[in-house]
Amino acid sequence: MGEGRNLITDVAGIRVGNAHDERLASGVTVALFDAPTTASWVAVGGGPASRDTGCLEPDTVAEGVDAIVLSGGSGFGLDAAGGVQAWLREHERGFLVGSVRVPLVPQAICFDLLNGGDKDWGRYPPYRELGYAACEAVAEDFALGTAGGGYGATTVNLKGGLGSASAVTANGFTVGAMVVVNAIGSAVIDGGPHFWASAYEVGTEFGGLGLPAHVRPEMRPMHWKGGPQPATTIAMVATDAVLDKAMAKRLAMAAQTGLAKALRLSHALFDGDTVFAAATGRKPLVDRYNDIIDIGATAADCLARAIARGVYEATTLPFPESPPAWRDKFGRSD
């Protein structure tokens, strides 16, 4: 296992909350920061949708954000951050402007509108209320698999879900990742049970099956969700290091290589793959350039592991459209 809980909450200053609606078959995950936290992002897919991400660019004024939201619901799910803003406002959190506080809540969504859940929500979707409920649920422990923003997530061949993992770098920086695995492709080699991310596994965190001795050409078909059927793997990585916003963007950029390690395929025309990066600033860099490189690469590994864990921990949804969960197809090996 990774450090501590093997969750992104091993990074000091972050709590995570999930909320979902079974009938809707979708949900929201919020990472709540104890204090305004340096953050940035990269959007690497061809179909991204996000909210309030302008403040993450290094040339903008905001020095910290209050929370980051990973949600289902496609474009409709962008309401979730509104619920998180409402919760933060009630708790007197947000960027102070004169006498008012404006909570800064960057969000990305994934497409889960065709997963069998009931999407007939009337005029307004329930994501705002789910965002609020996710804030009420924040803790250092949180569920993985069919949970929160990953509740309704799928991959091309197996149920997707919410994953997380953590590690500590050589110089002692804690790094964590959290991801909603709703990939356009596959997290497993040739339909499974081996994960593409197996080379990065810590302990038996996603079954410990290791790798096949040879990945023959027929074991790596180029297989993805077809037609105009969007998919999105949305993620967040974090460290307790002190980074400025420009280096947080660098962290996001390094971390997104975790998608490449763990998925075949990603960064495609019909996904909205997006990675946020946060630095909670508890621990100054020791060896500036090397620490930044190590934290970035460790975040990439954590993200790859988190993707495998999201699939490994998932349970099948009760709809004919839903792909099987890894554990239903291959059993739990731990």
Add this chain to the structure above:
Amino acid sequence: MGEGRNLITDVAGIRVGNAHDERLASGVTVALFDAPTTASWVAVGGGPASRDTGCLEPDTVAEGVDAIVLSGGSGFGLDAAGGVQAWLREHERGFLVGSVRVPLVPQAICFDLLNGGDKDWGRYPPYRELGYAACEAVAEDFALGTAGGGYGATTVNLKGGLGSASAVTANGFTVGAMVVVNAIGSAVIDGGPHFWASAYEVGTEFGGLGLPAHVRPEMRPMHWKGGPQPATTIAMVATDAVLDKAMAKRLAMAAQTGLAKALRLSHALFDGDTVFAAATGRKPLVDRYNDIIDIGATAADCLARAIARGVYEATTLPFPESPPAWRDKFGRSD
């Protein structure tokens, strides 16, 4: 006057609706496209906040958006696009994904939380409902000044507001601009009555006072809304030309020079100046490169004129905090 109504709705395929709440002293303006429309954007200020703008990047899949929203409310106002999405969903509009439609509604907001209005809205702000109401109100004619997204807008020395203007290029392309003038600086020279944009005025669309013979150094103080008091001029330009998304981004980039022409100052650390650009695709380019240059420069002029008109048309809010309207200070000259 400009062409037709001298509004952005002179561009075929665009209707505009306003909604506001007097007590809140804020509102929403929506530009609704008759069909999915090619669009892009640039965010040029240091404090931007937006929603669903990922689909505007030229390297992403969406070929058209359904509406563009300019709203008050700062980060809380980002809920407005949710109301527009709800309205579009009820009208079976949106990007088709399998059997469901996801309306694409890029939005930018401006900061008007300290304008004297009552911002004690309880748990959730009213912007979602204002977005829905703005859709119900769409038409070819719409109010300028203290209206819609510009209802609560201010500049450093005069009431701001909603402005618009249009023109036709040498090769017959219609171009229009619409803007919520909530500038960190001033639209007028030395407190007024002359507008910085006067060199671009058409007829007497903002009073016809022209320019002072000399702008002496003491007439151009570097004066802006002080402290951490954000401001944002958010705008949209449009043309009936056929442009792809990359050239729509070029149009946004050319058009944002309109802010520079009309405001002293803009693009600052504490504003979120943002410009959307849309091409409704009614008329193929004739002389490709020159048409793109002409449309971009004409859009910049229209945006500069729209900024002046937004201030010229505004009326004062009934709060002690609100700066005077141009018409109250200098009278209407038309």
